[in-house]
Amino acid sequence: MPELPEVETVRRQLAERLNNATIIDVVVWRSGREFPSQANFVNALKGRRIKSVDRRAKLLIWRLDNRKAITAHLKMTGRFLFVDQNYKQEKHDRIRFILKEKNKKIFLVWADIRQFGFLKLIDESELNQIVSEYGPEPLDVSAKVLAERLNRSSTRSIKATLLDQAIIAGIGNIYADESLHRAGIRPHRCVAHLSLVERLRLAQEIQNVLQESINQQGASANDYVDTQGQKGGFLNLLRVYGRAGEPCRTCDTSIQRTVLAQRGTHHCPTCQK
DNA sequence: AGTGCGACCTGATCGC
């Protein structure tokens, strides 16, 4: 759900306030799998300065001043929310960070309804390893490079291929369906059988849809909200995702929903060949 | 080796 555009939106909002901030305190309201050793997690963070907030694929990376980093994955329902001093803990809240930047205090809450997300403290070498296993950032390379990444002899469908973070980073269920509709390619097609023209068109549409969604602060299909609790504006611009039975915006044909790669998959039988 | 699939988790929604 939070995919590249949504995670990038959160990154920008976090970076704006957390860059150069110092972590004063960390209160774990409810611990979980994401920080197995709670005391170590809290103690290791106190007093550390955040050098930058970066993103790789759907992973948020807070680089600290001691060659360590906090990685955060929102998965489906993870949220960072800026709150004020008087904020009261709500049901799914898990951690509160108190930070300081230029004598101004910052209160940040990590919440996660489904508890799939995680925060992890790791060192530089482990971070380098994780980052190196992702495919290229789709907005940092040319469409030609992306098209080349999709040129593979595999039995998999193009949709399953797009969801593989090792091939191209950051695409999830929504943007896989949306980019395939824009490119006029059926999700079920075998990746090995796509023509050069199709792969190039798909690569360009991946870049277009991701950039357009970032410009709208992402799409809130279900649970996603940004650090102010705001929904993304791209939802109404989606062409197929979540529109089963509704008319295709291009040709009026009813959008079909099937299951592919274990994911709800949406396409227009007329526009997509 | 590459691929597919279950597990993880909770809340919203649907049908009876």
Place this chain on the structure above:
DNA sequence: TGCGATCAGGTCGCAC
């Protein structure tokens, strides 16, 4: 009204 079944999905780990 209430209750159970189903669905949402990113990624890991295991099986084939």
